[in-house]
Amino acid sequence: MLTTHRKQQILSLLKRNGQVIAKDVSQSMGVSEDTIRRDLRELAQEGLLQRVHGGALPSSPAIADFAGREQLTPDGKIAIGRAAAKMIQPGQVVILDGGTTARQVARHIPLDLKATVVTHSPTIALELVNHPDVEVILIGGRMFKHSVVAVGAVAIEAIAQIHADTYFMGVTGIHPKTGLTTGDYEEAAVKRALSHAAAETIVLASSEKLNAASPYAVISLAEISGIITEQGAAAALTRPYEKLKIVVTRA
Numbered sequence: 001m002l003t004t005h006r007k008q009q010i011l012s013l014l015k016r017n018g019q020v021i022a023k024d025v026s027q028s029m030g031v032s033e034d035t036i037r038r039d040l041r042e043l044a045q046e047g048l049l050q051r052v053h054g055g056a057l058p059s060s061p062a063i064a065d066f067a068g069r070e071q072l073t074p075d076g077k078i079a080i081g082r083a084a085a086k087m088i089q090p091g092q093v094v095i096l097d098g099g100t101t102a103r104q105v106a107r108h109i110p111l112d113l114k115a116t117v118v119t120h121s122p123t124i125a126l127e128l129v130n131h132p133d134v135e136v137i138l139i140g141g142r143m144f145k146h147s148v149v150a151v152g153a154v155a156i157e158a159i160a161q162i163h164a165d166t167y168f169m170g171v172t173g174i175h176p177k178t179g180l181t182t183g184d185y186e187e188a189a190v191k192r193a194l195s196h197a198a199a200e201t202i203v204l205a206s207s208e209k210l211n212a213a214s215p216y217a218v219i220s221l222a223e224i225s226g227i228i229t230e231q232g233a234a235a236a237l238t239r240p241y242e243k244l245k246i247v248v249t250r251a
Contacts, residue, residue, distance in 0.1 A: 006031070007039050014049055014058055018211050019177065021055040050213040052178065060173040060183070060212040076206050076230030076251070081105040083228050083251035084168050084204060090114050092165040095194050096124050098149035099170035101204045103127060109134065118162055120150040120190060137162075144187055151186040159193040167198035169224075173212040174205050176240040179221045181214040188216035200225040207233040211240070221246065 006029060013020050022040065026033045044051045050059040081104025088094050090113060096102050098121030106117075106127035113134060119125055120139035128134050141155030169191060173181040180203065182188050195201045201224045210233065226247040229238065238248045 003039070006035075007043060010036070010039055010043065010056075011048060014056065018175075019055060019057050020049075023054070025055075050173070050215065052213070057175055057178065057213040058211060060181070060209055060214045074206070076232065077101045078104050079230055079251035080204050080206065080228050082108045083249055084202065085109045087166070087202070088113065088115055089165075092116070093118065093163070095119065095162070095164045095167040095198055097121070097168060097170040097191070097194070097204070098124060098147050099204075101206065102168060102170050105168055105204070118164060120155055120159075120194070121148060123148050141190075142186075144184060146184065147187060149187065149190070151184075151190050155190050156193045159190070159197050162197045164198040165200070167194050167201045168204055169195060169201050169218075170204050171209065171214075171218060173209055173214040174203060174221075174227070174241075175211055175213045176221065176244075178213045178217065180218040180224070182216055182218055183214045185216050188218045191218045195219050195223060202226045202228060205229050207237055210237040 010020055010025060022033050022036045026036045040051050040056045043049050047059055049056040077100060080101055084105040085108035088109060093116040095118045096105055102124060106124050109131060111131055116135040116137065117128055118137045125136050125138045128136050139150050139155050139158050141150030142152040144151045171180045172183050182191060203224055205227050207229055210229065221244055224246060226249060227241055228249045228251055231250045233250065242248055
């Protein structure tokens with residue numbers, strides 16, 4: 001079997017099953033595991049999948065920088081932002097992540113809401129300048145320009161002093177096997193600290209991030225309370241999380 005054909009079959013299996021196991025694929029195609037692992041490595045280098053121990057998972061498509069993602073704001077992200085904003089109750093302390101979906105949350109917070117928003121994203125903070133009764137606590141640190149958020153030891157130390165009601169988390173991948181993942185090691189550490197600083201974590205996940213994985217683990221699915229995704233997300237994408245008793249809100 002030609003390498004190109006073999007890789008196409010691997011990608012087809014990945015799309016159909018949500019994962020591929022190198023041993024199983026090698027047996028079904030009649031080639032060595034080394035051959036399949038090489039194929040997986042090359043496909044990963046092309047950004048077409050995410051390698052994990054023993055095989056591969058679909059890779060997250062959320063790889064563009066903030067400016068690039070800001071140019072593409074589908075209706076689904078706007079709906080997710082609107083639904084998340086409605087969950088914020090008067091008097092609460094909430095943590096709002098960085099990213100384009102979280103920005104939609106900030107844009108849909110009512111002007112008359114009295115609450116406290118903690119964020120490590122200057123873009124989120126600026127969205128709330130004209131909310132007279134929203135206290136904004138801006139976490140500082142080293143600027144991670146890809147996502148326009150603060151990361152590093154200074155940020156994590158500041159986060160440790162906070163006890164929030166809810167953290168609205170953005171990620172690049174959420175998968176039943178790997179949990180919540182993102183594309184940068186330091187950003188993953190900050191997200192983990194933010195989750196541990198809140199009583200509950202709600203994940204903002206447009207459908208292309210469901211059942212996808214990125215290189216760096218944030219937290220497990222057992223540590224989240226809910227997922228907000230768009231109304232049109234396929235039932236097959238959300239079913240694994242609903243089976244785990246995670247509340248899935250369709251915006």
